[in-house]
Amino acid sequence: MVWRGPETWEETALHSSGLISIDWGTSAFRAYLVGADGATIDQRRSALGILSVPAGGYEATLAEAIGVWRALDGALPILMSGMVGARQGWREAPYAPCPAGLTEIGAAIVAIDGGALGPIGLVPGVRRGDGDAEPDVMRGEETQILGAVAWSGRADETLVLPGTHSKWARVADGRIRSFSTYMTGEIFAALKGHTILGRLMNDGQGSGEGFAEGVRAATRLSAPGDLLHAVFMTRSLGLFDRLSASELSDYLSGLLIGAEVLAGSAGAPDGAIVVGSPGLTERYLKAGALLGLKLRAAPEDCVPRGHLALLDGWRARAL
Numbered sequence: 001m002v003w004r005g006p007e008t009w010e011e012t013a014l015h016s017s018g019l020i021s022i023d024w025g026t027s028a029f030r031a032y033l034v035g036a037d038g039a040t041i042d043q044r045r046s047a048l049g050i051l052s053v054p055a056g057g058y059e060a061t062l063a064e065a066i067g068v069w070r071a072l073d074g075a076l077p078i079l080m081s082g083m084v085g086a087r088q089g090w091r092e093a094p095y096a097p098c099p100a101g102l103t104e105i106g107a108a109i110v111a112i113d114g115g116a117l118g119p120i121g122l123v124p125g126v127r128r129g130d131g132d133a134e135p136d137v138m139r140g141e142e143t144q145i146l147g148a149v150a151w152s153g154r155a156d157e158t159l160v161l162p163g164t165h166s167k168w169a170r171v172a173d174g175r176i177r178s179f180s181t182y183m184t185g186e187i188f189a190a191l192k193g194h195t196i197l198g199r200l201m202n203d204g205q206g207s208g209e210g211f212a213e214g215v216r217a218a219t220r221l222s223a224p225g226d227l228l229h230a231v232f233m234t235r236s237l238g239l240f241d242r243l244s245a246s247e248l249s250d251y252l253s254g255l256l257i258g259a260e261v262l263a264g265s266a267g268a269p270d271g272a273i274v275v276g277s278p279g280l281t282e283r284y285l286k287a288g289a290l291l292g293l294k295l296r297a298a299p300e301d302c303v304p305r306g307h308l309a310l311l312d313g314w315r316a317r318a319l
Helices: 006-012 058-072 102-107 141-152 184-194 196-200 209-219 226-239 245-264 278-291 302-318
Strands: 019-024 029-034 040-046 078-081 110-113 119-122 126-128 136-138 157-161 166-172 175-182 272-274 295-297
Touching (some): 029 058, 029 302, 040 058, 078 302, 102 141, 102 302, 126 175, 141 157, 141 166, 184 245, 196 226, 196 245, 209 278, 245 278
Parallel strands (some): 078 119
Antiparallel strands (some): 019 029, 029 040, 110 119, 126 136, 157 166, 166 175
16 A cells, blocks of 8 residues: 555544554664554655764654654654664663563653654663573564564564574564574675675676575584684685686675574574565575575564554553
8 A cells, every 4th residue: 555645644544543663773764654454555764874863863854754644643653663772872772681572572662752743652672691691682673573473473483684683583472582693794794895705706696506505515514613714715716716706705695694594593493584675585585495494584564563563552651
């Protein structure tokens, strides 16, 4: 459903139970106008992540992005998740401890005054590792996880959220029980852009063999340090023409993604849901197929689905 202006406002019935859903990260901003039936009616995307917002400029930046929606129905609730709720964001929404589901995350939503925009709910991140356990954190992914679980209709799931810092999460009884972060995307970018490995690469379109060879190489890792050796193979495979320059970047990508998928999916016999951008999701699905793992793609609207799942609790607290 596409919003086509004020003349069709009544047929969307937004004012009955719709919302404005905001995913505001470090480098990107996404806003969704969601109707009473849960469908996304309109959306806004930009590169205005929190690092691009001037001091004291959050309200003005948000008003410019969603002002037309707010003008049509000022009663729409606004929920935001992502780095906007971090310490360096608009206002900090402290992490909710694992295990965390709709009840725990909803109870930790922080209300802020959005001025002319009205009250805004900041969804907290989730932390793992109280006591002696290894600490880990997520912020923004918890909303995507809740949305993906609502879509799947299953209370027990394993999910992977690929990206700069990929997350693998275990959900049981509808609550995030544990998760682990893998710096796959950032390590790939650093190795390709700032080490000798990138010297032999070009940006040509590979056949896919480089990616497959990288995933296969990941299956041969068995001891600490093996990954470091396999990473250097990106160079030696190019030097001896085992892979073309257009395949080397894919080899490195396949190696890192393959190693992550093998580690993250351990103990998940039913496979996992992939929640990510179409390009990254496709790479993880290919890696899963090569590894004999059942990975399935979630829809792209997991953020508004997650906010919708949290909406009733937020409304009750806001009244």
